[in-house]
Amino acid sequence: MKRTLLALLFLLLPPSLWAAPDGKALYETHCSVCHQTEGKGGIGLPLTQEILEQLSDDYIAKTIRNGRPGRIMPSFYELSDAQVKAILQYIRGWSDKPAPVFPKVTLKGDPKRGKPLYMKHCKKCHGTDGSGEGSGTGVTLSREREFMVMPAALNNPGFQRSASDAMIADIIRRGRKIGHMPSFEGKLSEQQITDLVAFLRTLRPPPPIHGMKEWAGRPVYIMESPYGFKETVANLKEALTGANFRIFPTRYLEQGLADDFDVNKKQIGIRFCNFKELYHLLNIDPRLGTVLPCRINVIERNGKVILISPNVVEVARLFNNRELMEVAVVMEEIILDVMEEATL
Amino acid sequence: MKQIILLLLLLMAAPLHAGQKLLMVRVNMKAQQTMDVLKETVREYGYEVAHVQRCDGGMAKFHYKSDFYRVLFFGKLAEVRGILKAYPELAPFLPLKIAVIAEKNQTVLAAMDPTALARLYGHHPVLDVQFARWHSDLQAILEEMRTFRKPE
Numbered sequence: 001m002k003r004t005l006l007a008l009l010f011l012l013l014p015p016s017l018w019a020a021p022d023g024k025a026l027y028e029t030h031c032s033v034c035h036q037t038e039g040k041g042g043i044g045l046p047l048t049q050e051i052l053e054q055l056s057d058d059y060i061a062k063t064i065r066n067g068r069p070g071r072i073m074p075s076f077y078e079l080s081d082a083q084v085k086a087i088l089q090y091i092r093g094w095s096d097k098p099a100p101v102f103p104k105v106t107l108k109g110d111p112k113r114g115k116p117l118y119m120k121h122c123k124k125c126h127g128t129d130g131s132g133e134g135s136g137t138g139v140t141l142s143r144e145r146e147f148m149v150m151p152a153a154l155n156n157p158g159f160q161r162s163a164s165d166a167m168i169a170d171i172i173r174r175g176r177k178i179g180h181m182p183s184f185e186g187k188l189s190e191q192q193i194t195d196l197v198a199f200l201r202t203l204r205p206p207p208p209i210h211g212m213k214e215w216a217g218r219p220v221y222i223m224e225s226p227y228g229f230k231e232t233v234a235n236l237k238e239a240l241t242g243a244n245f246r247i248f249p250t251r252y253l254e255q256g257l258a259d260d261f262d263v264n265k266k267q268i269g270i271r272f273c274n275f276k277e278l279y280h281l282l283n284i285d286p287r288l289g290t291v292l293p294c295r296i297n298v299i300e301r302n303g304k305v306i307l308i309s310p311n312v313v314e315v316a317r318l319f320n321n322r323e324l325m326e327v328a329v330v331m332e333e334i335i336l337d338v339m340e341e342a343t344l
Numbered sequence: 345m346k347q348i349i350l351l352l353l354l355l356m357a358a359p360l361h362a363g364q365k366l367l368m369v370r371v372n373m374k375a376q377q378t379m380d381v382l383k384e385t386v387r388e389y390g391y392e393v394a395h396v397q398r399c400d401g402g403m404a405k406f407h408y409k410s411d412f413y414r415v416l417f418f419g420k421l422a423e424v425r426g427i428l429k430a431y432p433e434l435a436p437f438l439p440l441k442i443a444v445i446a447e448k449n450q451t452v453l454a455a456m457d458p459t460a461l462a463r464l465y466g467h468h469p470v471l472d473v474q475f476a477r478w479h480s481d482l483q484a485i486l487e488e489m490r491t492f493r494k495p496e
Contacts, residue, residue: 028490033368033452042370042447074365219464220433253428253435256394257421267428267435278399287366287454289399289415289443297435299428310436311464318365318460 021083023090030076031087038094043286044073049095050177054170057088057099062162064088069205070322071153072285102166107194114199117192121184122154130155130203151179155203165197172196209325211313211332218311221336225298225305225343229266232305233298235342236270240296243338245272248293266300284323291315294331296339307339367482368454369490375412375446381492382416382444382453385485391418394439412446431471437461440478442485453489455482 028037031044039047061084067075076084092099119128126132132153152159172193175183184193215221225232233250240247248271254263273293281288296309312335316328371378383393394417419439427434437458445452458478465471 028370033370036447037370037372037450042452217464219461220436222433251395253438254421254424256417257392257419257424257439264425264428269435286445287368287443289413289445290366290441290454290456292399292415293397295436299432299435301432306432308433308435314464315456318456320365 021080021086023086023088026079026083026087027090030079034072039091046178047091047094048178049097052091052095052099053097054100054167054174054176056102056164056167057092058102058164059162059167060088060091061085063158066158066161067320068153068156068158070320070325071156071158072319072321073158074320075158100167100170102164102170104164105166107165107169107197109191109194109196109198111195111199111202113192114195114197117188117196118199121188122196125151125181126154127151129206130200131206151181154200155205157205160201160203165201168197168200169193206322209322209329211311211329212336215311215313215332215336217314219314220311221307221309221332221339223307223339223343225307227305227343229298229300229305232307232342233268233270236296236298236307236338239338239341240270240272242341243334245274245294247272253297253299267297268299269295269297271295281324281327284327285319285321287319288324294335296335307343309335309339365457365460366454367457367479367486368452369486370447371451371453371489371492372449373451373492373494374449375414375444375451377494378451378453378489379412379414379416379444381494382442382485382489385488385492386416386418386442389481389485391420391440391481393418412444412451414444415441416444417441427474434465434471440482442482453486455486458482 034042034044035047036042036044039052041048045051063073064076064079064084064087067073069075079087130153132151154160171181172188173183173185175181188196210216225235227235237247251269251271252258252263252265253267253269258264271293272295278292291310294309294312296307299306299308312328312331313325316324373381379396386393397415397417399413399415417439418441424438427438437456440455440458442453442455445454458475462468462472462475465475
């Protein structure tokens with residue numbers, strides 16, 4: 001009886017928990033949305049043969065686990081070891097070159113001697129603090145393919161935890177075709193490369209970004225207006241125009257769901273946008289459409305008029321994209337100013 | 345014995361995609377077609393399409409190759425009404441939306457994971473259930489889209 005019951009329960013388990021994991025299916029569920037079908041590259045970096053032949057299995061597996069905090073690539077802690085292995089095997093199938101294996105030694109270089117070398121040879125692309133220059137990370141979803149691969153953030157804790165000294169040294173020696181990183185073979189001595197790696201290990205991630213304390217951890221900015229509904233809406237539009245936003249036609253929150261005569265006309269969304277800013281933002285993160293356009297809702301309820309906007313800093317946090325957080329902190333101030341002006 | 349059953353039940357309940365903040369899938373279809381199928385799918389799950397927001401109007405001017413970037417808004421009137429009445433502070437996140445972003449012959453769909461809001465709303469017992477429900481609908485809709493094969 002016991003055994004039958006157990007067997008039954010076993011059968012009820014989702015297949016992912018007992019069958020051998022299917023690497024292709026896992027890749028398509030978790031990775032292809034960013035890295036594209038067969039790793040051709042999208043918002044995530046390409047994982048083509050040219051790239052894969054320089055990356056060890058250990059690095060890829062750890063990258064899947066650690067992700068890249070603040071650089072879009074999520075961390076997949078919930079995948080089992082067997083699942084990570086299955087994804088790896090599937091990815092490797094795109095390349096007929098074997099996976100490189102690097103010795104697990106800590107290179108004993110001198111970071112002090114490595115620093116000037118970094119400033120001379122690497123800073124231009126990877127930035128003074130190693131956080132990678134230029135905006136965006138991988139290719140954006142819709143940008144021209146020509147300016148695609150951005151320099152890696154060498155100070156990223158996810159990178160630091162995933163890349164071994166020997167692998168980093170190998171990339172310095174050989175360069176990377178995708179992204180145009182030059183080879184330093186013959187230009188730097190082995191000792192110099194070792195010193196460089198030692199310096200890279202001293203790079204630290206930039207401090208976390210916070211919004212206004214007052215609103216931290218709250219889902220929305222919410223303010224009560226001392227004015228009537230119509231007046232509040234007019235004030236809000238004026239304040240938005242004053243802040244250089246373009247305003248879209250107003251929509252009722254229930255519009256499209258309720259009949260025209262039935263729709264609650266005291267619940268509206270004022271949608272606004274700044275197209276120049278939008279261009280900049282979509283370069284930073286093409287997934288922003290999930291939260292655009294900006295919207296402040298005006299709602300009358302029990303005789304009170306309230307203004308509500310999503311807390312843009314808290315929402316930006318969902319994207320794991322540090323650059324976006326920087327913009328969100330600025331936006332937060334602007335939106336709160338506008339809301340305050342409208343309710344003054 | 346009881347423990348084994350409990351353990352197994354717990355395992356079964358464990359969300360396999362826990363900890364996601366954006367729900368995203370790649371669809372092997374052009375964007376316009378994807379949008380059409382998405383509207384149908386959303387309706388199959390009992391939602392009404394509220395409207396489609398065009399974001400791609402000015403994009404070409406800004407060197408974007410993407411010709412298609414739209415957001416589909418959808419909801420259930422009774423649900424939206426009930427929630428706004430009891431919890432107006434949820435207004436900014438209603439109706440639900442999915443962004444439809446062209447990537448050559450394929451399309452990327454992205455939505456905010458409603459369960460990511462649970463913490464911000466202080467793990468409110470009623471809202472948590474609502475967020476979980478939306479999460480599972482969105483997840484199921486996106487999964488249907490990901491595996492959709494157009495009839496030849």
